[in-house]
Each structure stands twice: as structure tokens, then as C-alpha cells.
Amino acid sequence: MDLWNLPTLTLAKKLLGMELVHENQEGITSGIIVETEAYLGPEDRAAHSYGNRRTARTEVMFHHAGTIYTYFIYGMHVCFNIVSGPLDKPEAILIRAIQPVKGIELMKKRRIGVKKEVQLTNGPGKLSKSMGFTLEHSGQKMNDGGISIQERLEIHPYEIASGPRIGIQYAEEAVHFPYRFWIKNNPYVSR
């Protein structure tokens, strides 16, 4: 797909308004992407792949754009990313929030106790749990298995806001890079 050839920062904005879908034996869940963060590999101190650090975990970041990168964080959460950029350039886009579309009942089943729809997917750990994303998905390809993405809403540039990324206080000069993008005034954005 041509989409994956876009530069990472462009793709991070382009993904806003697209529908992310996951189908497995439990059923279908999906949501419109409303918030993303770009991680630009070697030069980006906030990225797992800073300085081309290549380990068992970050290996998939070096793969083709459109590869799925999931990882476990803080002892309890899975984060879902899509690899981007040229082959062997370890860049990725973290999906931080979506607006639920399909399978809202299934999402609630996966997250017992959550009542409000907005709470289902307004954060990277939350959407991963609601959508059923696990470490097993790391290394799989988008649109080539249970996980796919498709055009939905057209988001104009003036509807997109940007700002510093969340949770990367250790990243020194990269702390303030405006690599977080979201749809203005959308109630499903995190925080």
C-alpha cells in the first residue's frame, strides 16, 4: 500500500480519521484514530530505537513500514504502533487514542468495570486492551491478517493540532519535539 511510503510525520497526521480494525475469534472491534505520536529512530532520544539500538524488542522497528510493533510497558500495558519510514530506518507511530466504532460491547467485555464509552480507548494502554492487541501481534503486517486500516473521515490540516509527546521526560532535547498529533476538539483524545 502506497500509504506506508509517506514520511513518518506525514503519515502520523494522515492516520488521523482512519479506521483501525481488529477481527479475531472473539469478534470485530474498530475505531477512528484521533491521536498519534511519531518516533523518529536514531536521532530521536525518546524512541526505543534511539542511536539505532537494535534488540529483540526493537527489531521490528527496522522492518518494512506497515509492520505492527507492540510492546509491554509499566508491567501491565500493551502499546500499539505501526512501523513507518524506509526499510532499516527504525521509525514508528504510536496510536494513542481512537473513537470506538464497531464492537463496543466486546470492548466493554475486555475491560470489565469500564462504563463510559470514552474511557474505553482514550489512551494507548486502554485502546490496546479494548481492541485485543497483544505482544503476539508484534511483527505482523497491517492489512494482512486480523488487523487492518482504511480511509474513513477526511481530516483537513486546520483540524489537526500538535504538541509535545507524553511520558518521555527523560528524552532531554527531544522532550519538546511537537510529534504528537490529534484531531482538535475531539472528545476521545487522551488526557
Added chain:
DNA sequence: AAGAAGATTAAA
């Protein structure tokens, strides 16, 4: 082999 830190979340 052991220890520290982390692209978070929910509860106080």
C-alpha cells in the same frame, strides 16, 4: 543473576 526503568492507568 540481579536490578532499574519505563511511549501508563486508576485510585486517593
Added chain:
DNA sequence: TTAATCTTCTTG
């Protein structure tokens, strides 16, 4: 503001 919780990576 803080505890929860465990994989991943670094250090010894």
C-alpha cells in the same frame, strides 16, 4: 501523588 506490575535491557 502514588502504587501496581513485569518485560526488557544493562550491568556485574
